[in-house]
Structures are given as structure tokens and as C-alpha cells.
Amino acid sequence: MCRWKAYSRKHMEHPFDYAFLHGLLQQLDAKWAASDLSRDEVEEETLDPPARSNCTDLPSVECVSTPPLNKHAEESLAESFNLFIEFCMSLLRKQRDIFPPSNRAASHKLENLLKCLHEIHNLKVFKKCCPFQKELHTEITQIIKKGTLEWYEKQHALTKTTVRSEDDVVSGLIELTNILNSDIQKGQQYYNTIFERVVGVSYTAVTYRQLEKLLSDDVCAAMEDEFTEEVAAPIDQLANSADVTNLKDDNNPIGMQIGTNLFELYLALQEFAQMKSYLPHSETKSLSVSHFHEWFKGAVNRWLKIAQTKANIRIKKAIELDKKVTVVDPQVKHSSSAVDTACCFTQIREFWKQLAWPDTAGAYVFVTKVLEDICNGAIFYADEVHKKLQAAGYYDDSGVFDVTEELCITINNIEQVRRSLKPLPEDLRFSEIYHAVDKAYGKDSGRQCKVALYGVLKSSDEDVINKIKEVIEHVGEKMRPDIGKSVFHLAWAPESVPAEDAIESLLSYLDNNLDTLNKSLLRTNFDRLLAEIWHVVLDEIKKMLETNMGKKPVFYSRLYDALDILREFFHANEKGLPMQTIMSREYEALQDLLRLHKSETNTLVDMFYLEKIDIQKCTEDSRFGVLTVRVYYNFSSEELSVEILNAKDIIPLDTNGLSDPFVMIELVPSHNFPTCQVQRTKIVKKSLNPLFDESFGFTVNPDQCRHESAMVQFTVMDHDIMFANDFAGEAYFSLNGIPGLKGEKAGGYSNLKQTQLILTQPKPRVSGPFQVLELRTWDKDATEFVKKIKARESLAITK
Numbered sequence: 001m002c003r004w005k006a007y008s009r010k011h012m013e014h015p016f017d018y019a020f021l022h023g024l025l026q027q028l029d030a031k032w033a034a035s036d037l038s039r040d041e042v043e044e045e046t047l048d049p050p051a052r053s054n055c056t057d058l059p060s061v062e063c064v065s066t067p068p069l070n071k072h073a074e075e076s077l078a079e080s081f082n083l084f085i086e087f088c089m090s091l092l093r094k095q096r097d098i099f100p101p102s103n104r105a106a107s108h109k110l111e112n113l114l115k116c117l118h119e120i121h122n123l124k125v126f127k128k129c130c131p132f133q134k135e136l137h138t139e140i141t142q143i144i145k146k147g148t149l150e151w152y153e154k155q156h157a158l159t160k161t162t163v164r165s166e167d168d169v170v171s172g173l174i175e176l177t178n179i180l181n182s183d184i185q186k187g188q189q190y191y192n193t194i195f196e197r198v199v200g201v202s203y204t205a206v207t208y209r210q211l212e213k214l215l216s217d218d219v220c221a222a223m224e225d226e227f228t229e230e231v232a233a234p235i236d237q238l239a240n241s242a243d244v245t246n247l248k249d250d251n252n253p254i255g256m257q258i259g260t261n262l263f264e265l266y267l268a269l270q271e272f273a274q275m276k277s278y279l280p281h282s283e284t285k286s287l288s289v290s291h292f293h294e295w296f297k298g299a300v301n302r303w304l305k306i307a308q309t310k311a312n313i314r315i316k317k318a319i320e321l322d323k324k325v326t327v328v329d330p331q332v333k334h335s336s337s338a339v340d341t342a343c344c345f346t347q348i349r350e351f352w353k354q355l356a357w358p359d360t361a362g363a364y365v366f367v368t369k370v371l372e373d374i375c376n377g378a379i380f381y382a383d384e385v386h387k388k389l390q391a392a393g394y395y396d397d398s399g400v401f402d403v404t405e406e407l408c409i410t411i412n413n414i415e416q417v418r419r420s421l422k423p424l425p426e427d428l429r430f431s432e433i434y435h436a437v438d439k440a441y442g443k444d445s446g447r448q449c450k451v452a453l454y455g456v457l458k459s460s461d462e463d464v465i466n467k468i469k470e471v472i473e474h475v476g477e478k479m480r481p482d483i484g485k486s487v488f489h490l491a492w493a494p495e496s497v498p499a500e501d502a503i504e505s506l507l508s509y510l511d512n513n514l515d516t517l518n519k520s521l522l523r524t525n526f527d528r529l530l531a532e533i534w535h536v537v538l539d540e541i542k543k544m545l546e547t548n549m550g551k552k553p554v555f556y557s558r559l560y561d562a563l564d565i566l567r568e569f570f571h572a573n574e575k576g577l578p579m580q581t582i583m584s585r586e587y588e589a590l591q592d593l594l595r596l597h598k599s600e601t602n603t604l605v606d607m608f609y610l611e612k613i614d615i616q617k618c619t620e621d622s623r624f625g626v627l628t629v630r631v632y633y634n635f636s637s638e639e640l641s642v643e644i645l646n647a648k649d650i651i652p653l654d655t656n657g658l659s660d661p662f663v664m665i666e667l668v669p670s671h672n673f674p675t676c677q678v679q680r681t682k683i684v685k686k687s688l689n690p691l692f693d694e695s696f697g698f699t700v701n702p703d704q705c706r707h708e709s710a711m712v713q714f715t716v717m718d719h720d721i722m723f724a725n726d727f728a729g730e731a732y733f734s735l736n737g738i739p740g741l742k743g744e745k746a747g748g749y750s751n752l753k754q755t756q757l758i759l760t761q762p763k764p765r766v767s768g769p770f771q772v773l774e775l776r777t778w779d780k781d782a783t784e785f786v787k788k789i790k791a792r793e794s795l796a797i798t799k
Helices: 002-010 018-031 049-053 058-062 070-095 104-123 125-130 136-159 164-200 203-226 229-239 254-278 288-321 334-355 362-393 405-418 428-440 443-491 502-518 523-546 554-573 584-598 601-618 702-706 769-775 780-794
Strands: 626-636 640-649 661-668 691-699 711-718 726-733 757-760
Touching: 002 018, 018 104, 018 125, 018 711, 018 726, 049 726, 058 254, 058 362, 070 104, 070 125, 070 136, 104 125, 104 136, 104 164, 125 711, 136 288, 136 626, 164 203, 203 288, 254 288, 288 334, 334 362, 334 405, 362 428, 405 443, 405 502, 405 523, 443 502, 443 523, 443 554, 502 523, 502 769, 523 554, 554 584, 584 661, 584 769, 601 711, 601 726, 601 769, 601 780, 626 711, 626 726, 640 661, 640 711, 661 691, 661 757, 711 757, 726 757, 769 780
Parallel strands: none
Antiparallel strands: 626 640, 626 757, 640 691, 661 711, 711 726
């Protein structure tokens, strides 16, 4: 006990190794027992030789023996314990300075100091001498808090600037937060293990809770007091500028600087908040710093404006510096401006990743803004390179058009920037966001969120593609005059020249230009341009057709054959356009038109009647009445038998509200039945539902009936004595599938089902085979047929 009192007092003047003091405490504890050091016993204690040699200046009486533990001795021992504890606590209060982290000797000293404190509080003699002493855990925790508070106030004073501008305030908070982050990390790495192992105190948890409260209060106060609308004004003015031509990236406007500093503060606080993981999970919910991101909601929009403004400045600069296109790698078909622009977008994406907004559902608004900024940047790039093409004279009408490498690289650049948008759904975590919105606000909101995000991306993608198409369409327009000349020579080549030879000049022109384009364009762009040139070729052939109507079939036959050749040329054995793209509606319409014009007159007449059958099958409106018939073919006698049974609901054509109907039966087309005459039924007076029950026979061979267009034309007329007969309606019945035509016995009318044909009114045709027949003024058969049909149409009821 004597040695302890002496050494514990002396170490306050001359630091000892706390391991030695800890050893003394262990010896003292070993000597103490309920029967030891009583008032009735005196134990002689002498110092060992080494110890005695180290304390020659100590009072001899205390170094020789330990008196009985009387009241005075007990008070003296209690005083030595208290003085030692108080002194150690003063050291712990300033531990960051006295026991610097990463200093091995200091860590050893701290650990043994804590062991001494722990040993003292466990001594029986200490409990006897100091029965009202606080628990060590409580004392250590309180002293850490006091020391942390004093240290924080010192650091806060050092980082607090005298000039209270917004920029200075932010810079001070950044510095302070970084100091705290470093302190917590060092505490966790160097102090926490020692405190937990020796005295059972979580040093990191105590200091973090203390610093979190202090820092949160100071940051909140600063954000409320200092950051007014004045901060946002320079940023808004900069971001909303319509012209970024004169803006420079190194101007560093005050608003941009403040916004950047705020972001640095956000990142520093983010790091601070992440270290709450050192605390038990149950203790993290009440921390203000858990919601630190809410302090920066207004700032996020400013940062995004800054990011977008900087991106636009850099994009414009990249385009300006991209004066000469140089392709180092043959596989690389774009220039540096596209790479620089994609890098700008990457920086914005990385900014958002760094932001790591904790509220996933709340991040929807900001992600939408990030997405819009990147997409607008892509559109901005496309617009700027397009302007550059205009300035270079690409859209000038004068001069000879030539496919240049610069033109191809420009088209590729826009496509390359467009491709940089594809990773955005994954990079910006679309799925996490709309699932979070779904969970927080319901399925409808989640679905709307998903639609909105992908809608922004789709819209911008279409805008960029349209800009590419705009350039490509102009390439097609520049090539149109030469394509038109080649189509003219193809159409008006001598009839003796086959289409394969007549089209050679057109194929040669296309091949030369497409070869250059294929080498210089990305495959996607080449396919787009190929599709545009295909459209121009089709359009020129169509113009040639429309300006030369009424020619003989051979004229159109050559164009038709040329269209087949061109189809295979653009398909190029599956190396060119896919057949689905080639055989577009435009192509099919042109092919059908050429097929009509190259057809013989009789073929066109057949087509006309086939259209009549199609109309008959599709008609459902029976307002003009219904005709009931039965038809079969007697194979043995080669006779077509037609029975007219009745009609009903014939429209009234007489003034008395009735009609005098009869039916005319004619086999059409006439060139297929040249010897068959028109036959007719009896007239049924004053009836709208006449009963005929008449049969008619036509001598025709089976092949005539099997013809695709072979049919019976029924015409219902109203007999008029004083004036011309009135037209009541018509119906058509196809013959190529009637009973008996294959040689089987039909068995007469009684074995046949009745067929009801809805009566219709003929309508003038503005397209199709009849229009082609109208144009054939040089063909007698065509003009006679047209005259006959028009006369029939003139009788039709129009109501």
C-alpha cells in the first residue's frame, strides 16, 4: 500500500509506465483479504531492490512498512485512489492529444491506464475505502463525452471563418465534417477496441452520438440562416440561359461554386451518416443525421442545373474542337466529340451514383430530372452537329452532291451519342425506384412512375433518331435527281432491251455510292440510309408510272421486272435490308399498280368481276332486296342450269309504291362466254316480293365455268311501258365451285340448297382494274367495256 501511494503520487510529476502501476495494484489486491490489513495486524512490507533504487527520494517511513489500516490510513489510501482516478480522467479528457492514434507507445500507455482504472474499481480495498464511487463505465462514458464536446468546440472554432459569406460557411462545414469523419474512423480503428476490451465502453458509439448531435445542430442552423434564395439565383440565371455560346467551363460563377461546395458538404455528411453502422441498429433510428439528405432537397435541383449547364458547355466545346475528323482505328466510325459527349453523360450518372439518395421512392423526382438532363444533352448534341452540317453547306442546293467521310462520321456521332442512353435504366436504377414507389404509394403510382421514366427515354430516343433521319433523308434527296434520271432511262429504253440491261446504269450508280456509305457508316445508320434510298427509288418509279398513264402493257412490264431486280439488289442475299423492310406497304402498292398496268385487257376485266364477287360476299345491307337462286352444272349435257326462285323486299320504283320486277341473267365476263346470250324472267306486276320459279339453261363447257372469274350476273329491273326500265339491283354468283362441275351428278334443283343473294347497287370505281381500263383509250375492247359499265352505273340508285 505504501508503494502504491508513493508511486501513484509521483507518476503525476514524472510519467511512469502504467503497466508498472497496474502491477502494484495487482499486488495490493493480492495482499488484501477480509482478515488482512486489519486494525490488529501490521504487515511488514519492504520494497524489492530494483523498486527501492527507483524511489530514493520518497519518504522513508512510507517505504519501510505499512501501518495498520486505521481510519487515517484508510482515508489516505482513499485519497490516493481518488487523486489517481481524477488525474487519469483528466488525461482521458484530452486523450486525442495525449494518446494520439497510430502511435504504438501511446496506445500501450492508454491501454494500461485503463487497466489501472479497471483494477482500482475492482479492488476490495477500494470498495471499502470509497464505497460511494461511481461505476467506472459511467465515469469513462461521461469523460469521453466531455472531452469530445471540448474537442468539437475547438475544431468548430478553428473551421469557422470570420467572413460569413455563403461560400465560406459551406467550406467551413466541409472542413469540420471531414475532421469529424477522420476522428471517428481513427477512434474506431485505434481506440474502440481498447476501451471495449478493458473497460467495456464502446468508444465509437459514445463519440459518434455526441458528434452527431453537435454537427446536426450546426449544419441545420447554417442551412437555415445562410442559404437563401440569393444562392440559387446565380445558378438559375446560368442554367436558364438560352445561349451557351459565350459560357466557358472555367468561368466558375459564384452560383456554380456554391453549388459545388454544397455537394462536397453533402458527400462529407453522407460519409458521416454511413458511420452510424458502428452503432447498434436500435440506436440509429433516432439520429438526425439519418435524414441528412432532406436538408439538401433544394440543393439537388441546383446541382443538376449546374451539371446540365456544364455538360452543354463541354458538348459545344467538343463539337468546336472536332473540326477535322480523324479516325485512328478503322473499326471506330465516330469522332472525339461523340466520345466527349458520352463522357459528360457518364459524369452526370456518376454524380447521381455518388449522391446515393437514401430515399428510393423520393428519388423518383430527381432521377426524372437526371434522365431529362442527359436526354436533353443528347438532343442538344444532335442539334449542334446538325447546325455544323448546315454551316458547312450540306443543305445547299448548289454544287454536286458527294458522299463524304465527314458526313458519315457526323451521322455516326449522333447514333453513338444515342447509344450512350441505353444503359440509363440500369445505371439510374429504374426498377428499384418504381418498385419503391409501388410499395410506398400503391401499384397505380408505381406503374405511372415506370411509364413516365421510360416515356422520357423513349421520347428523347425518338428525337435523336429523327435528327439522324433528317440528315439521312437529305442524303436521299441529294441522290434523287440522279436516281430519277436512271429510272427515266430504264422506262424509255427500246422495247428490245430487256429490263436487266436497261437497269444497269441505276444499279451502277447505287452500287458506287452504297459501297462508300457501307465502309463509313455504322451498320445501324447504313441500314437507315439504305431504307431511305429504297424509298427514293420506289418514289421515282411511282412518279414515272403516274406521269405516264395509259401506255401499253410492255412499258409497265419493264418497270415491274426492274422492281423485282431492285428488290433483290437491296436485299443483297440477306446482307442488305431485311425483306420485311423492303416489302413495305409502299412497295406492295407500287407492285400492285404496276401489275395492273402491265396486265392484258381481258385480265383486267377478270379482276373487275372478281372485285364484284368480293363485294357480294362482304355485303350485309339488304335494303335493296334479296334474290333467291339455285345453280348447278350438268356435266353430261355440258349445260349450266340456273333457277330463279323469288325475290323479296324489292325497292318500290313506281308511283304506286310497287314495282314490276323481272330478272336478267348473263354469264360474265363476255370474253369467257362469247356465244352465251342474256336471258330474262317474266315480269311480275305490282309486287315487291315477286315469285318467278323459272329455269334457264346455258350451253358452256366445264373449263369455261372453272375460270376464276366465271360468274352469273343477275340484274333486277323494274319494267316500264312508257319509259326506260329502271335498275333495281344486281347480284353475282361465282361458277367455279358449283355442283356437277367435277363430273359428279348434281341430281337436279331439288337436291340443291337455295342461295340468297343480297342485291347491291354498282358504284363508280376510282382505282383498281377499271381505272386502268379507262386509261386504255387505244384499246377498243377496253373502251367498249368501260362504256358498258358506266352506262350500268348511271342507272344505279344513289340513295
